[in-house]
Amino acid sequence: MSQEGIIQGEFFMNGDEACAEGAISAGCRFFAGYPITPATEVAERMSRRLPEVGGTYIQMEDEIASMNAILGASWAGAKAMTSTSGPGFSLMMENLGLGVMLETPCVVVDVQRAGPSTGLPTSVGQGDIMQARWGSHGTYEIIALVPSSPQEMFDLTITAFNLSEKYRVPVLIMSDEVVGHMSEKVVLRAVPPEELVERPRPSVPPEKYLPYQTDGSLVPPMALAGEGYRFHVTGLTHDERGYPAMNAAAQDRLVRRLVDKIRLNRSDIIRYEEAWIDDAEVVVCAYGITSRVARHAVHMARSEGIRAGLLRLITVWPFPEEHVRQLARRTQAFVVPEINYGQIVFEVERCACGQARTALLPHMGGGVHHPEAILEAIREALR
Amino acid sequence: MTDTARAVRRSADEYLRVDRIPHIWCPGCGIGPALGCFIRAIDRAGLDTDKVAVVSGIGCTGRAAGYIRLDSFHTTHGRAIPFATGLKLAKPELKVVVFSGDGDLAAIGGNHLIHAGRRNIDMTVICVNNFNYGMTGGQMGPTTPLGARTSTSPYGNFDPPFNLPQLVAASGAAYVARWTILHVRQLEKAIVDGLTKDGFSFIEVIGPCQSSYGRMNKLGQPVDHLDSYRKRCVVKHEADLRETAIGLGGPIVVGKFVDTRRPTFGDRIDSMLHRAHDQKI
Ligand SMILES: Cc1ncc(C[n+]2csc(CCOP(=O)(O)OP(=O)(O)O)c2C)c(N)n1
Ligand code: SF4
Ligand SMILES: [Mg+2]
Numbered sequence: 151m152s153q154e155g156i157i158q159g160e161f162f163m164n165g166d167e168a169c170a171e172g173a174i175s176a177g178c179r180f181f182a183g184y185p186i187t188p189a190t191e192v193a194e195r196m197s198r199r200l201p202e203v204g205g206t207y208i209q210m211e212d213e214i215a216s217m218n219a220i221l222g223a224s225w226a227g228a229k230a231m232t233s234t235s236g237p238g239f240s241l242m243m244e245n246l247g248l249g250v251m252l253e254t255p256c257v258v259v260d261v262q263r264a265g266p267s268t269g270l271p272t273s274v275g276q277g278d279i280m281q282a283r284w285g286s287h288g289t290y291e292i293i294a295l296v297p298s299s300p301q302e303m304f305d306l307t308i309t310a311f312n313l314s315e316k317y318r319v320p321v322l323i324m325s326d327e328v329v330g331h332m333s334e335k336v337v338l339r340a341v342p343p344e345e346l347v348e349r350p351r352p353s354v355p356p357e358k359y360l361p362y363q364t365d366g367s368l369v370p371p372m373a374l375a376g377e378g379y380r381f382h383v384t385g386l387t388h389d390e391r392g393y394p395a396m397n398a399a400a401q402d403r404l405v406r407r408l409v410d411k412i413r414l415n416r417s418d419i420i421r422y423e424e425a426w427i428d429d430a431e432v433v434v435c436a437y438g439i440t441s442r443v444a445r446h447a448v449h450m451a452r453s454e455g456i457r458a459g460l461l462r463l464i465t466v467w468p469f470p471e472e473h474v475r476q477l478a479r480r481t482q483a484f485v486v487p488e489i490n491y492g493q494i495v496f497e498v499e500r501c502a503c504g505q506a507r508t509a510l511l512p513h514m515g516g517g518v519h520h521p522e523a524i525l526e527a528i529r530e531a532l533r
Numbered sequence: 534m535t536d537t538a539r540a541v542r543r544s545a546d547e548y549l550r551v552d553r554i555p556h557i558w559c560p561g562c563g564i565g566p567a568l569g570c571f572i573r574a575i576d577r578a579g580l581d582t583d584k585v586a587v588v589s590g591i592g593c594t595g596r597a598a599g600y601i602r603l604d605s606f607h608t609t610h611g612r613a614i615p616f617a618t619g620l621k622l623a624k625p626e627l628k629v630v631v632f633s634g635d636g637d638l639a640a641i642g643g644n645h646l647i648h649a650g651r652r653n654i655d656m657t658v659i660c661v662n663n664f665n666y667g668m669t670g671g672q673m674g675p676t677t678p679l680g681a682r683t684s685t686s687p688y689g690n691f692d693p694p695f696n697l698p699q700l701v702a703a704s705g706a707a708y709v710a711r712w713t714i715l716h717v718r719q720l721e722k723a724i725v726d727g728l729t730k731d732g733f734s735f736i737e738v739i740g741p742c743q744s745s746y747g748r749m750n751k752l753g754q755p756v757d758h759l760d761s762y763r764k765r766c767v768v769k770h771e772a773d774l775r776e777t778a779i780g781l782g783g784p785i786v787v788g789k790f791v792d793t794r795r796p797t798f799g800d801r802i803d804s805m806l807h808r809a810h811d812q813k814i
Contacts, residue, residue, distance in 0.1 A: 180623050182615075185773075208618070210648075211644055211645065215648070216615075218608065219615045219619035222615070222619025222621075222623070223607075224614040224623075226621075226627065227624060228623035230623070244609055245608075375620055375624060375627055376583065378583040380603055382599055382604075383607070384599060385609055393553060394607075452634075
């Protein structure tokens with residue numbers, strides 16, 4: 151352990167624990183949560199680790215309170231996180247929208263289990279992907295990252311904090327039960343301060359500061375509570391002063407900017423990984439734990455002489471539309487295995503735009519796909 | 534005008550976003566007077582106002598955050614307390630005040646209210662109780678007296694209300710008081726007490742919603758509505774909290790009901806940190 155309590159080195163740990171360590175390395179010093187399988191280990195680790203690094207852990211009375219507490223903490227200047235699974239994720243939706251509207255940096259981890267409702271509490275699912283995109287009411291854009299290993303739970307948690315600070319938006323980590331609970335080697339690398347992004351801060355004195363005035367960058371500088379700025383922020387549609395502005399013109403101005411600050415920065419935000427893609431006739435598009443099964447299946451297909459490739463999504467939102475469009479022009483088919491009855495497949499199909507066939511390989515949850523099943527879907531796609 | 538009165542009047546503008554006046558509240562509404570008491574209390578408490586943050590939920594009362602020239606947050610319906618909890622824990626030097634309505638704090642936010650009391654989080658909650666949901670047009674809620682008429686209790690309310698001081702005291706608050714907007718001095722003093730008290734302080738402010746509750750229950754002109762408070766109020770400090778329930782008629786017990794000292798959540802975090810430190814060495 152280094153002096154400030156940041157742990158470095160190689161460890162055998164599960165994804166939830168790696169997520170907590172990633173948060174601490176990213177500078178997270180506030181965590182509010184409510185226990186739920188399979189995300190509990192994130193909270194448990196944070197309750198032990200935050201006091202060691204001068205941070206604060208609080209177990210709230212529910213996930214609605216947890217979401218609001220991290221928003222409040224962020225406005226007090228802390229990097230803040232909560233973690234949950236489906237039922238709690240549903241409870242967080244209204245105030246995730248508040249985070250978007252107030253432009254509050256924070257990170258929300260959803261270790262997905264199989265739903266709907268209580269579903270299979272201890273088993274894997276990937277059914278919250280569309281909820282991540284559309285779960286709160288109204289028009290907005292969000293950033294969602296999908297780790298596929300404990301190592302990525304560490305690395306992408308740091309990325310999530312950086313993106314949330316940079317764009318002043320809640321960032322979602324859409325993990326799943328298998329990635330959260332599996333233990334693998336995780337390198338807790340040193341994260342140099344210059345790798346950490348901090349929210350834009352006002353450079354003008356309080357008399358000149360307007361909370362939502364941008365300098366053309368789309369992301370306004372953020373004053374914090376207790377610094378003398380005497381700012382007001384509201385979940386109502388507001389103007390540059392942060393004051394309620396109850397008309398369609400103000401709504402247009404604000405919502406366009408909230409969406410555009412993500413949309414127009416897609417190329418900075420979107421992350422994916424590819425394998426055997428250059429000559430691929432069929433592309434398997436997968437994310438999270440399913441991408442690891444898919445990689446195995448693509449490898450098997452290659453050894454049969456089938457020209458298959460893998461597109462592994464790291465950001466599901468914003469979706470890499472342009473890239474899938476380009477792939478569709480040079481491949482024959484997409485196969486989309488996911489642990490739900492079809493979510494990301496609709497995005498792939500939309501972007502393929504009839505240029506390549508799209509096949510869903512669903513799994514209702516409670517387990518992962520069998521590689522043979524994906525291999526068969528690859529063969530089928532080329533028939 | 535006395536010197537003190539002038540000093541206070543000058544400072545009132547200091548604490549208000551005058552560029553947002555006129556406000557949205559109806560003539561005869563009780564929220565404005567409650568806000569006035571709050572502003573004077575902040576002035577009297579002699580706080581470093583750069584370090585005061587005000588958080589509101591949603592409702593007519595919830596609009597208060599928007600008129601106060603301090604760091605202020607207008608959050609979602611019922612969620613002012615957990616938002617304020619995050620602010621306070623992440624920056625303990627802040628003085629955090631929640632200013633919101635009875636529906637916001639006791640209905641949709643009721644769970645947060647009792648848990649903040651249980652934790653004895655160091656914050657001051659000012660709850661304007663107008664016995665109904667003013668903003669949405671006067672529906673019944675968990676403070677509406679039995680028998681009262683509201684837009685969703687057209688035959689008289691049959692859904693029994695909370696006795697808020699009893700509820701909040703039972704949950705563990707360090708300070709609990711109730712006044713009406715007629716009791717300007719006592720209310721102001723209670724808010725000063727709350728602001729300077731370590732721990733969770735809860736001040737219930739009874740005030741009229743003239744446009745809905747007052748009209749539907751035929752309480753007359755605003756002045757008659759206030760006159761009914763004058764007739765009904767009984768000052769009883771440290772009252773037996775079984776007696777502080779409010780009916781459609783009958784007495785309204787007001788006063789300072791609880792003023793105790795028990796460790797705040799911040800104190801408990803500090804002692805946990807000491808224990809954690811001792812275990813390591
Ligand atoms: C989740 C949610 N449900 C319902 C509403 C609609 N709503 C707005 S204000 C309000 C009631 C406010 O009542 P109270 O807190 O007593 O404030 P008052 O207007 O009486 O001051 C309701 C139900 C909302 N904004 N959000
Ligand atoms: S509706 Fe009632 S509570 Fe709302 S401003 Fe009017 S009088 Fe006040
Ligand atoms: Mg009310």
